[in-house]
Amino acid sequence: MLSMNKVETTIKSLCVHHDNLKFYIFNDDLPRECFQLMEKRLETLNSEIVNVQIDSSILKDYRLPFEGLSYATLFRYFVPKYVSEVRVLYLDSDIIVRKPIEELWYLDLTGISLVAVRDDFYTPIFNAVFLLINNDM
Known part of the structure; x- marks a missing residue:
């Protein structure tokens, strides 16, 4: 279950640095x-x-790659369906933003659909808690 307290903390941490934002809360x-x-x-x-x-009944039959992951992990796959903005920053609800993020909006994403951080613990995969999505692809 998604905690609204965590969501609010993530939102507030972004709002310390920015205004004119649109938050989509997938749940x-x-x-x-x-x-x-x-x-x-x-x-x-x-x-x-x-x-x-998101109707969770459509997700509960999917097999997740790691034990302990929630089917809510699959919510990020719905970003293109529900978000119309061209550039989307996906953050898990337990992220705290500590500085402005506008430099992410100036990255050249020509031909790139997704920017992510490599997960050094589970190499060679990326960490999906922070994704910059080019919704224009």
């Missing part, structure tokens, strides 16, 4: 009421939050 179980207070807070920063509820 399967957060009630609409969880978003109402954040909507009001984000209005003052000219930002918004979108509740993207």
Whole structure:
């Protein structure tokens, strides 16, 4: 289950450095009421939050590569379907942003669909908690 407290912490850490943001919260179980207070807070920063509820029943039959992963890990695959922006920064809900991120928007992504950080623990794969997605591919 996604914790709204963690989501709020990630959002606040981004808002310390930026305004005019749009947050898509992918989940399967957060009630609409969880978003109402954040909507009001984000209005003052000219930002918004979108509740993207995914029917978890379509995901529970998928086999995940590592034991202990939640089927919610697959939510990131729905970004192109639900997010219309060309450049998307996907962050897991336990990420704290410590500095401005605008340099990510200036990266040349011509011919590149995804930017990720190599996972040194599980080489040669990448860590999917932080993804820069070129939604234009």
